[in-house]
Amino acid sequence: MKTTIKDVAELAGVSIATVSRVLNNKDRVNANTRKKVQQAIQALDFKPSTIARSMINNETHTIGLLIPLLSNEFWSNFAEGIEQLLWDHGYTTNLFMADNNSFDKMKAIMKTIENKRLDGIILCSVPQLPEQVKELSEMIVAANIPAVTFEFSLPGIPSVKGDHIQGGCMAVEHLIRFGHRSIAYIGGPEISIAREMGFRQAHLLHNIPCQEALIQYGKPTVDFGREAMKKLLVSDMIHTAVFCANDLLAIGAMEAIHARGLQIPQDVSVVGYDNIKACEYVTPQLTTIVQPVPQMTRLLVETLLEAKDDLSHVSNRNFILPMEIKVRGTTGPVKA
Amino acid sequence: MKTTIKDVAELAGVSIATVSRVLNNKDRVNANTRKKVQQAIQALDFKPSTIARSMINNETHTIGLLIPLLSNEFWSNFAEGIEQLLWDHGYTTNLFMADNNSFDKMKAIMKTIENKRLDGIILCSVPQLPEQVKELSEMIVAANIPAVTFEFSLPGIPSVKGDHIQGGCMAVEHLIRFGHRSIAYIGGPEISIAREMGFRQAHLLHNIPCQEALIQYGKPTVDFGREAMKKLLVSDMIHTAVFCANDLLAIGAMEAIHARGLQIPQDVSVVGYDNIKACEYVTPQLTTIVQPVPQMTRLLVETLLEAKDDLSHVSNRNFILPMEIKVRGTTGPVKA
DNA sequence: AAATAATGTGTAAACGTTTTTATAAACCTT
DNA sequence: AAGGTTTATAAAAACGTTTACACATTATTT
Structure with a gap:
């Protein structure tokens, strides 16, 4: 006993x-x-016994972290940051995976979180349909549990987002500065559409026509990056650079470029997005857009803990954080 | 209310x-x-309220998962598997990171777990010193909390390990089969010594002398892999292959080999360990040893849940799981 | 020296459930 | 129709804490 x-x-x-x-x-x-x-x-x-205490205080000192999946470098870095910050603040992290945004799973998780009386929740898994957004929003209100969202927003709930329009724009402007005028885009619906909007914005800002034929949509994987690039290279469309919506796509694209016997960046420049570790392992090293993960996690945790004390105080906080560019070896001046 | x-x-x-x-x-x-x-x-x-229930049942339906860190592909895959299995069994995962095996942090975590009356714990963070092993063991006994360990063992506690001697041996035998007789090793104390033992065992089995001068110790990073390989290539020791204790080291070694103007696998064959995703992103793709993560997580979860019911039933279970080899493009026959 | 304030500690209620025990009502027996 | 079962429900204790309240002692004031 x-x-x-x-x-x-x-x-x-x-x-x-x-x-x-x-x-x-x-x-x-x-x-x-x-x-x-x-x-x-x-x-x-x-x-x-913490649980006996919880009965009285209505505090479990546990926060739920809901992410799409862990076997993805961005999310595991992210989760690591959250766990460390929460621990430093005296909280424990209850990890939930939404099986890549399955809404049924999300609902089940929300119910569990409510039953367990967690002190708060960090929502990083994005509901896909508008009615799901509404349903989630209602669940949070009903549960009356402090929450913050990442990469999407719900009415009355503080949020943190990356400015992916700016990120996409910065990537393309970097290429434009190197003299590129025909730039391809490889992306897809599973990655935030904002990156593509940034791609278009950069063209607009610099008065460069955006060539729809140079845009490829598909799954955000190395395989699709390779296939998409292969197609682009076979076509007679001239292009001297490609912006990929994430690093995996970019790595695939690089493979296709090399396979075609072309040089990076002499023949084609490549820019990725996310700054996964593999960026440094490929040859040449991949120029990419880096997300300010430490700042993101810090804002999420601090805002959530403030919301716990007084939601109204922070409910209108919606942070949008700028990206940075990490220039490496895959980008260079357009061939003379 | x-x-x-x-x-x-x-x-x-x-x-x-x-x-x-x-x-x-x-x-x-x-x-x-x-x-x-x-x-x-x-x-x-x-x-x-789950917590009111817990007061009576002495069950929180929450399991603690203690890992060294998350921002490492092996551990994030591992944690993802554990979370999914536990969820399927009706349990919630409380994630703890031991800051790369800091024992003070481990002790603090154990105390938290005890206070929170978690239903069990999966210990993957290895205490470094023998007296720490003893202390941890005593803490678990005192806490009287069902536990399983991964990659190390404690008396009376079920464990799951990878057979890294066999894994190392398999890697080297693969090279030997290709005719290699001078094989270098890059590893270090931060990675299980077993992989090096496997390296030696393979030499023994095939009656090939193990050349101590071809062994390099350091941190398990890409950087050290590159530096170690550079040294090996500069020395006048002849060697036609290198076995690296993890994939990061192997990727570094590949960089150094390419930098020297040599071809993989024509001039030097390379074998890694762990099968991280980047293995498929480097050129040529890296031959490596793959750990049976799904089987490992399954055994850990199932054994833990059995231990909860009746520890004595499983306390002598100590699984040692064989590795497999994934042959890709970095290994080939020794040059004629 | 009496009145008042400060200090220290015990008693008991409360938190939200589950579960044991008790009891009432309905259903069988013969 | 009396006794014995079965069925359905309520009352109350229990889980391990915190905390409001009460009370006794000691210290400080006048």
Whole structure:
């Protein structure tokens, strides 16, 4: 049997109230009794039950983290950051995976979170349909649980997003600065449409026509990157650079370019997005857009903990964070 | 205010005991009352408090997962597998990171786990010193919490390990089969020593002398892989292949080989370990040893849940799982 | 020295469930 | 129709804490 506060009280010869008092050192306790109690705690190796406490405080000191999946470098870095910050603030992380945004799974998870009375939730898994957004929103209101969202927003709930329009724009402007005027895009619906909007915006800003024939849509994988690039290279469309909506696509594209016997960046420049580790492992190293993950996680955690104290204070905070570009070896001036 | 079982009872016009009975449908309840109660539950959107339940059942339906870090492909894949399996079994995963095996952090985590009365713990973070192993072991006994360990063992606690001696041996035998007789090793103390033992065992088995001068120790990073290989290539020691204790080292080694103007595998064959995704992104694709992660996670979860019911039943289970080799483009016959 | 304030500690209620025990009503037996 | 079962429900105790309240002691004021 676990030792309880009662055992400690008995051994120390005091009431359980007194033990509780030294445990929480809130009320004042006589120095001698305090010592006696502390010795008893030591002797019995007493660990107060967090769940009994939760019954009274309505606090579990546990936060739910809901992400699409973990076997993806972006999300695992992200989750690592969240876990560390929460731990530093005295909270424990309950990890939930939404199986790549399955809404049924999300609903089941929300129910579990409510049953477990978690202190808050960080929502990173994006509902796909508008009615799902509404349903999720209603669930959170009904559950009355502090929440923050990442990469999407819900009415009245603080959010953090990356500015992917700016990110996409920055990638393309980098290419334009190198003299490129025919730039291809490889992306797809599973990655935020914003990156493509940035691609278009850069063209607009610099008065360069955007060639629809150079745009390829598909799954965000190395395989599709390779296939898409292969198609682009076979076509007679001239293009001297390609912007890929994520690094995996870019790595695939690089393979196709090399397979065709072309040089990077002399023949074709390539820009990726996300800055996964593999960017440094490919040859040449991949120029890419890097997301400010440390800042993102910090804002999410801090905002959530503030929301716990007073939601109205932060409910209108919607951060949009700028990307940065990491220039490496896959981009260079257009051939003379 | 949260709606409680009391509210439901009132609305349905029954006692809270009856509500509890339909909730757990254990005892028999009249069909009519059951319906009334279920309607009341619906109407109030009642979600029973897991923590109040925990007080009585001594079950939190939460398992602690303690890993060294998440921003490492092996561990994030691993954690993803564990989370999915636990969810399927009706458990929630509480994630803890030991900051790359800091023992102080591990102790703090163990205390938290005990306070929170988690139902069990999957320990993947390896204490470094023998006295730490002993201390951890004592903590688990004192906490009386079901546990399983991964990649190390504690007395009386079930464990799952990869057979890295066999894995290392398999890697080297693959090279030997290709005719290689001078094989270098790049590894280090931060990766299980077993892989090096496998390297040696393969030499022994095939009666090939193991050349100590071809062994390089350092941090398990791409950078060290590159530096180590550079040294090996500069030395006048002849070697036609290198076995790296993980894929990052192998990727670094490949860079150094290419930088020297040599061809893989024509001039030097390379074998890695772990099968990270980047293996497929480098040119040529990296031959490597793959760990049976799905089987590992399955055994850990199943054994832990059995241990919860009856520890003595499983306490002597110590699984050692064989590795497999994934042959790709970095290994080939030794030059004639 | 009496009145008042400050200090320290115990008692008991509360948190939201499950479960044991008790009891009433309905159903069988004969 | 009396006794014995079965069925359905309620009342109350329990889980391990915190905390409001009460009370006794001691210290400080006047």
